[in-house]
Amino acid sequence: MTRQLSRRSVFEALLHRSPISRADLAKVTGLSKQTMSEVVDTFEQQGLVRRVGRTSGNVGRTAVLYELSPEGGHVLGIDLGARRLTVALAEIGGRVLAEADEPTDGRGGAWVLDQIARLSDRLARDNHTHPSRIRSIVLATPGVVNPKTGSIEMAPNISGLDHLNVVGLLGEKLGHPVVFENDINLALLGEIWHGCAQNLANVAFLALGSGVGLGLYVNGELVRGENGAAGEIGYLPIGGDPLQAESRVQGCLEYQLGAAGIVRRFGEAGGSPVDSAKQVFELAQSGDARAIAVVGETARLAALAAATVVATVDPQLLVLGGSIGARPDFADQVARALVQLAPRPVEIRTSLLGARAGVVGAVSVALRRLHDEFFGVAELASALPLPPPAQRHAPQ
Amino acid sequence: MTRQLSRRSVFEALLHRSPISRADLAKVTGLSKQTMSEVVDTFEQQGLVRRVGRTSGNVGRTAVLYELSPEGGHVLGIDLGARRLTVALAEIGGRVLAEADEPTDGRGGAWVLDQIARLSDRLARDNHTHPSRIRSIVLATPGVVNPKTGSIEMAPNISGLDHLNVVGLLGEKLGHPVVFENDINLALLGEIWHGCAQNLANVAFLALGSGVGLGLYVNGELVRGENGAAGEIGYLPIGGDPLQAESRVQGCLEYQLGAAGIVRRFGEAGGSPVDSAKQVFELAQSGDARAIAVVGETARLAALAAATVVATVDPQLLVLGGSIGARPDFADQVARALVQLAPRPVEIRTSLLGARAGVVGAVSVALRRLHDEFFGVAELASALPLPPPAQRHAPQ
DNA sequence: TTCTATTTATTCGGACGCTTGACGAATCAA
DNA sequence: TTGATTCGTCAAGCGTCCGAATAAATAGAA
Incomplete structure (x- = not known):
């Protein structure tokens, strides 16, 4: 039991500081050299760890370096x-x-x-x-x-x-x-691990692509919701009448903000025929007035969704992702619109990892x-639960 | 260290099953009778626990019962x-x-x-x-x-x-x-401990009173937000133009849905002079057509806010609280409106504890x-952090 | 009443894991 | 070559836990 905790902290140190010697591991974890040798030996026998060389150049005896083994x-x-x-x-x-x-x-x-x-x-x-x-x-x-x-x-x-x-x-x-x-x-967890949101505990990820979606990371944990339906912001009552037929089926916001919605709105605005939202954005960049207006409206809607999220969960960072959201020109417009809407300024970045x-x-x-x-220390980690209101008296 | 864990699990058992004998404590916690006597003795010396009687009626030797002491x-x-x-x-x-x-x-x-x-x-x-x-x-x-x-x-x-x-x-x-x-x-945590949301891990608490506010409980934890501003839904872009002056200062939704907003809307609708939102609700109950309309509109706005929360965090239960939100007649109207708006049905209850x-x-x-x-087991409970993308190589 | 089965509680011995201190081994610098 | 320094191991001791044996207390049966 207590050995499990020692093994755990040794593993953690190996994760972050390999290659490392047993002596240094002992210093980092606070365990004794003796215990460290025992733990590392069992790790080595299990193939979890391997020798990777020796220190050199320092005064004193050389140390054997270890690292986590792909085995x-x-x-x-x-x-x-x-x-x-x-x-x-x-x-x-x-x-x-x-x-x-x-x-x-x-x-x-x-x-x-x-x-x-x-x-x-x-x-x-x-x-x-x-x-x-x-x-x-x-x-x-x-x-x-x-x-x-x-x-x-x-x-x-x-x-x-x-x-x-x-x-x-x-x-x-x-x-x-x-x-x-x-x-x-x-994708949100990817940005937190290796992307633009490293070491943050409160992050919202707004994904705009063929559909719209939201990822929430709160208190250092992913928010899934009771049914896994957290972040289904396609159904936010924004951008149209939420009682409309399209809104009921597809979601009010998604009907406007999804790629299909962008193409449809461009058509309704009298734009030239296109078959993807990407083309609308490219037209806007090349100066097409109708496309610029549609993209502006799209950014306004995205900012409304972002403001909703900011007011609700107060994230430290808002990441824009998805094939549409990650466009830097678009993200700028969203950021500008959000300043007008959000109760307090919030940092916005575009996805660093993109499709990866x-x-x-x-x-x-x-x-x-x-x-x-x-x-794992599953049952150990659980918080002390408070007693229920009706004190149960053990029947004797 | 391992003693601390034993003490912890004994305390937990005492919290939920007192009064209880040492023998039963040993069974519940899985510790030995020996260890249990030691732990309970130290608890008794510290005044954390006190004797409260003996068992009787059972076959075998009677057991001393213990419970947590107010000392x-x-x-x-x-x-x-x-x-x-x-x-x-x-x-x-x-x-x-x-x-x-x-x-x-x-x-x-x-x-x-x-x-x-x-x-x-x-x-x-x-x-x-x-x-x-x-x-x-x-x-x-x-x-x-x-x-x-x-x-x-x-x-x-x-x-x-x-x-x-x-x-x-x-x-x-x-x-x-x-x-x-x-x-x-x-208030949300109160409802979760002793109120209408006991033993749930995903709860939203919509407070409607002089202001509007939201409490979020997600994954069994309170959501405070990076700046403690989570749940500031007065600023949701609902119920009016979010770029309006009043919306910027006070919050778009709060301007309409707060008690002052209700009184104002009732006045704008040509209602008789009132000086509190409560009176508008009482007039509505006594059949005043204008008040009924204002209350209906209020319920619709509350349902929009609720739908926003449901789409964002997917709670298991939505609690309506605050001096206005806890009114059962009002809650019914909100629930009916929400059915039309939310992507999936969600249970609604009114606050059980009210002002308490x-x-x-x-x-x-x-x-x-x-x-x-x-x-506490603070540092023990922390999850194993993943290694950063750039492996730091310990300088040797 | 006496005896037996049962349960509670304590005592003792042993196992496990951790630490400390001592010591040999290996290396660098003078 | 010598001394200082660091690495790694060995042996001893401590704290905690468990299991078995034992004592104590009780209900029910004889």
Whole structure:
């Protein structure tokens, strides 16, 4: 029990300061040299740690340096988008070994699952890792992921996936259980781990692309909501009559702010025919007056959504992401509009990782789960619960 | 270190199952009878625990029963409202011993601080507790409380308090440091501890009274925001033009939905002169058509705010509180309007504790802080942090 | 009443994990 | 070569926990 705590703090020190000697580990963790040698020895026997050289140049005896060994375990992050499939492989120490991506198999359904398995397998073998060594897998997917069951409640925009038991089938194909999480939530975690929101505890991630979505990170924790539906801001009563038919079906804000809404509004404004929101933005940059107006209105709506989030959860930073939100010209307009709307100034940044955010976030969660599997202190960490109002008297 | 964990789990068992014998404690906690006797003995010596009788009627030797002793410590919860001052005294085991309230001293400033000290002192002495025995004090106040400094950033609606170092002065007067927290947040925690939201982890508390405010409880934790300004939904861009002058100063939603806004709208609708929002609601109940319309519009605005919260954080339960929000007739109208607006049905309840919610929540936080002071595992509980992207190599 | 089964409570011995201090080993600098 | 310094191991001791044995107290059966 107390050994578990020692092992945990040694592992933590190894995560952040490798390569490191046993003597230094003892100083950092506060444990004795004796205990340290014992712990490191068991780590070495388990393959969690390996020798990596000796110190030199210092006065005194040289020390053996240790670092976390890739033998300790590998993790897989997968971003399953409607257009693109991305997979990343990392080792227990946090180093991302390789990333690969392909267009998502257009035939959908089981073909996509096969594609994921094939790509993951190739990635593992190309990096001298047998797929069976992978000890944690997290998959980013659009749609609502129920936090209790882990199942997908709203199928992603991929045909034929909604009838399949995706969690079970994919776990079987990959030889290890797969944890699902909403892609926007994972993009947010990606930005927090390796992106523009590092070391912050209160961050909101506004994703504007084909749809609109929000990721919330509060008190250093992801907000999923009771049904995993937190951040479904497509349904915010902004930008139109929330009782309208379109608003009921698709969500009031999404109807205006989604890519389809932008294209539609550009058409209604008499703009030349376009078939993607991207073209509207490009027209605006080239000076098309109608496009400029539509983009301005789009930024105003996004700022309204941002102001809503700022007033509700008071984040330290607002990250703009998604294929539309990450455009720097657009982000500037949103920031300017937000100054007028928000009760207090809030910093805005555009996504640093872009399309990679989701897969990086998936890797970060997969890593965290692996670490917790080895060194978790689940029941220890729980807060002392207060007594209920009706004192239960133990029947004697 | 490991003893601390044992002590902690024994205390937890005592909190929830007292009176209880040492033998039963051993069964519940999984510790040995031997260890249990040691721990309980030290608790008894520290005055944390006392004998309270023996078992009888069972076969076998009788057991000595123990319970948490009030000698272990008392806590104070204080709700400082603009109109009313409420103080509650509880003991370490969670029992609320007494509550008292008075109209807030209208002279404001230092008089109010004196009043708090006097009322607290009386409450302690009336319950055979010397004020010096009080080991944790939490005060509920309107306004934004900075979560880092603990200071009040927006002074409550009490004259003369904004120039004073309230935290320091009050701590001195009461002989123990005082922790401040937003009154709506504490009302929410009150409902979660003893009210209508017991044992839930995702709750939103919509407070409608002279102002509008929101309390958020997510993942079993209070959401304060980076600056303590989470839940400042008076600034939601709902119910009017958010760029208007009134919206900028007071908040767009608050301008319409606050008590003053209700009275104003009733006047604009040609209603008979009233001087409080309460009268508008009473007129509506007695059949006044204009009042009915104004109340209906008010409910619609509240439902829009609620829909915003539901779409953003997906709570399990929405509690309506505050002098206006807790009216059952009004809550029904809000619930009906929300069905049309929210993407998914969400349960709504009205506050069970009413005006007492704030002080009950203050007691709950004071208790939790006392428990953590004795049995906290702060650094143990922290999650394993992931390594930063740039691996720091220890300079050797 | 006496005896037995049962439960509570204490005592004792042993195991585990951690620390301290001493000591040998390895290295750099003079 | 010598001394200072640091690394790593060994041995001893301490705190905490557990399990087994034992004593104490009680209800129910004989």
